[in-house]
Amino acid sequence: MKGYHNKPKETEETMLDGWLRTGDIVRYNEDGFLFVTDRLKELIKVKGFQVAPAELEELIRAFPAVEEAAVIGIPHPNHGEVPRAYVVPKKDTSLVPDELDKFVASKVANYKRLSGGIEVVDAIPKTPSGKILRRQLKVMHQQQGR
Incomplete structure (x- = not known):
């Protein structure tokens, strides 16, 4: 090129x-x-550490009640950014965000924990080729006044 x-x-x-x-x-x-x-460009910077959203998404999808997952960084006053997860539950299952949070926390370093929260959604916004539209998730987060 x-x-x-x-x-x-x-x-x-x-x-x-x-x-x-x-x-x-x-x-x-x-x-x-x-x-x-x-x-x-998608890395989340938490207290100087870099967190790869794909790593957390893979881990979240390993949770039995999760069908799909997307992770974004959201602003935090002391840490720069923190990870926030959007998850689509599997059909006919009950997804309890606190249980998912404990599952993730048991497998990652403290700075990789989902400190920005977990939101259960019907669908993850994606491009026609299947890539996660993280910008839309960030806008959605901002519109919720958080």
Whole structure:
């Protein structure tokens, strides 16, 4: 890639010494396969620590009563941001947010806990390709006056 058409600033921010910086966060498994796990822009900064929403979403989806999950960072006066989860329950199940909160808290470091709360929703907003529309969740949070 030579750059973005008529966008020198974006090209300069993305290209470095001939390398394209995608902003993807990846990991390799023991067999050498590469997995995209998150986006740098989506990281939640809690007290100087970085929290990957995808990591928490995967953990939340492992909870038996959860069908889908999305995590965003919401403003916090002392910590910068804290994680907040939006969850869609599985059909014919009873999802108790306090139980989910305890489940997550038992498996993560304190700064990764869902300190911003858990909201049960009917659906997670997504793009046509299935990506979570985190901006819509942030707007929804702001509109609720929180």
